[in-house]
Amino acid sequence: MTDNIETDVVIIGAGPVGLFAVFELGLLDIKCHLIDILPKIGGQCAELYPEKPIYDIPGFPMVTGQGLVDNLMAQIEPFHPSFHLNEMVESVEPLGTPEAPLFRVKTDAGTTFTCKALIIAAGGGSFLPKKPPIDNIEAYEGTGVFYAVRHMHMFKDKKVLIVGGGDSALDWTVNLQPLAKRLTLLHRRDVFRAAPHTVEKMRSLVAASEMDLHLGQVVELKGEAPLLESVVIRRDDNTTFEVECDVMLPFFGLTMKLGPIADWGLNLRENLIPVDTEKFETSVPGIFAIGDINTYPGKLKLILSGFHEGALAAQKVHRYVYPEKKLLFQYTTSSSSLQKKLGVAA
Missing domain, CATH: 3.50.50.60 (FAD/NAD(P)-binding domain)
Known part of the structure; x- marks a missing residue:
């Protein structure tokens, strides 16, 4: 009607x-x-x-x-x-x-x-969020992959991987770090487009070994969908390594x-x-x-x-x-x- x-x-x-x-x-x-x-x-x-x-x-x-x-x-x-x-x-x-x-x-x-x-x-x-070009990422969305933080408590005691280098990525890195079991930030390069004081706060957390920072790009998600267990990261020299995580938050803009x-x-x-x-x-x-x-x-x-x-x-x-x-x-x-x-x- x-x-x-x-x-x-x-x-x-x-x-x-x-x-x-x-x-x-x-x-x-x-x-x-x-x-x-x-x-x-x-x-x-x-x-x-x-x-x-x-x-x-x-x-x-x-x-x-x-x-x-x-x-x-x-x-x-x-x-x-x-x-x-x-x-x-x-x-x-x-x-x-x-x-x-x-x-x-x-x-x-x-x-x-x-x-x-x-x-x-x-x-x-x-x-709409810009999604990283990763095969089968849709299978993990809503359980292991999120493009926004609507309730911070959802990530309490989780192994969280944040991907990105802008304000959203760095803001949530600083805000979620105290809640997460372990938080890792991943960016393609060691230059960030976020507010300087936020970048400084992130670097101080890395220096204190309270979180991890890696350079590279996610190329593969691992785990029996929809549950995420780890991601494969490729460095600039084409070598790869894995990072364990329960949750990945890609912040690539909108x-x-x-x-x-x-x-x-x-x-x-x-x-x-x-x-x-x-x-x-x-x-x-x-x-x-x-x-x-x-x-x-x-x-x-x-x-x-x-x-x-x-x-x-x-x-x-x-x-x-x-x-x-x-x-x-x-x-x-x-x-x-x-x-x-x-x-x-x-």
Whole structure:
């Protein structure tokens, strides 16, 4: 059965930036539905980095990815947003005019939305981990091979092999080392692309014999699938050796798949969506792009930048949703009407 839903705004992407857009829209009495291809709320923060610390969110000296998502969910609870998870937007059909936009949005689950504005907060599209070119690696995935750390306790007292030389590999090396029975880091060369202090911490652990560091590439997985027992590593001189491990975590980065967004008639630039910096609207009136999916001069791919973009986009969305209603900017600290919406005493 196909659902037909009428709402003010559809937000594509339920990561932190999409969630904060709910808050900004809610303050303006704008109702919204969120669609996300992932099975859970929170985007990359919840799916890939739930326990990774984030240090540049104003007001939080440190917050984990999942902690940030939990706080945002509590913040938007008064506005009762609706979530449609495990769904991907397949088509966006303009029905209105540039002055009075209207869109029909369809997902691969058969859900149809009619809305006056569309906010794309889909990060960089759909992200998939880059997999190492190892035969039969799929047989070990989810048991012996993981591409993300969702719960650190899963690796307690395990022999862990981390493969990679970037921030994710080094961050998890330092964070998982105290939990693991033995942790080994493998990289092709003795040069790392991670934060210098993290590299220094890793090297100090190696110097203290609290973990191992090897140079080379994994060429074979051993063990009766799906249980991993060891990996075969090849050095630059083509000699090989084995490292025992229960778990391998390859951090080779992510591959971005823009997906159906590429077919929505937007002017794309290197798989990103150009927007203005006044209201973060795309080349199609009524369609906005906030967060990592957009591009403009001076763009910084930071969560806090996405928050700012969502706040300004909401102001223009209000004009489409309430064309006859003048928008008066109000501070939440001084407006009793806004405080009532948030469920707090004025």
